[in-house]
Amino acid sequence: MKINAKSIFLFTLGLTYSALGFSQTNAPQGLDAQMNLNRLASGATSNVRVFDNRYEGVKGSPYFLESWAPGEIEIKANNTGKTEVIKDLKLKYDVFSNLLVAVIPQSKDTLQIGTQPVISFRLDVPTGDNKLEFRRIKEARELDPALSDAFFAVLYDSQNGKATVLKRIAKKKIEANFKGPYSAGQNYDEIVDETSYYVVANGKMKKVKLNRKSLLEAFPEKADQIKSFISSQKLAMSSEADLIKAVTYYQSL
Template identity: 60%
Template structure:
């Protein structure tokens, strides 16, 4: 959900574009400290900038709104102007607020945390601490076939499409459960809580379809190779109860 007015979206894109020009002579894309300094410049634009100093909006709420609770190295691709161009910023310390659909970045000088709307963001990636590999997040126009409200949602790409075949993506959603301890039908929960709402989808042929962590769901989502998928799942003794198993099946499907 956008956190700032549309006027600020333009200012964000403009701020990134102007900052890029300062580094264009030495690198194709700002990296590391240079990229973070762009954010420092952006933060000095005052109240009209599409950023804000991090606040304590989640204080007292149980659970985490973030995909990862720590800042990690990342890359952001930002829209540049209205001609379909973009700028890429590498080596920025990022954190993704999945509850608000917003990105946070650490300023190198002040160590302040800035939060900015993802409206002008085309894609971003985060270096995963467990694997050391980047996990890419991007929007999919096919998401509107599932729910129009998903058009601005970023999905983590678990298996990229190859040769136009199916892709596997994950929506790392977060939802808030309000305290409910008053009245005869209350649950007795005395605190607000943010919980994960993970959903998996296959993207193919201009549409997106939700799949669950079980054999029946993935086979029904890819009916043109259903018998081969069943045989593969059986031969590999896949329980289909984990994300890893789901990735294996989609990878096999892409090879057919």
């Protein structure tokens, strides 16, 4: 299938998700990156359709970031058991539909890619010093099967693998409700944010809130030490930064 710069395609690739246990090849760039993405398209002709402007007239944004962000995508490399990293892309993450929108470096084609073949992806966010990584988490299935294919933003990952702090950025759609002559409901569909936080430690994934009580309940075996640390550092535990500081202390114990 020929791809041109005026077309926007949706790739819903029916590839089975594999665990994050692949070895990584050298990262292809430039024309190599374009060829890799075009290869994805050529393998999914029967599943390609023109983008349908699904969000037209809907209030709110389906995207993690409204603007294009420099980024890269790690994908499965055919059936070789390896992965490829495609760099130098402009990306948007459609959180609501769990899709990536990518601009191919050389041709400037704009593509929407289903996330089934995607292992992870990274975005340069305006507020961060490093790329923000999104990846699937193997422990999520045990916590909630509905999270098996979800992507989580990695806020902190200890070098020894003892603890990881994750952010689940989700979107939900509130349907318009204007039935009946006296209805006071909203007269438009709206997409709103739903953000939640998780900690993975000792092979278990736990949902936490941005408060002290929730974190102490997540680590009952170290609750007294963490509580003392929070007090000594005067942490309000109402921000991501405080959560990361507390979990960083936990993994050092």
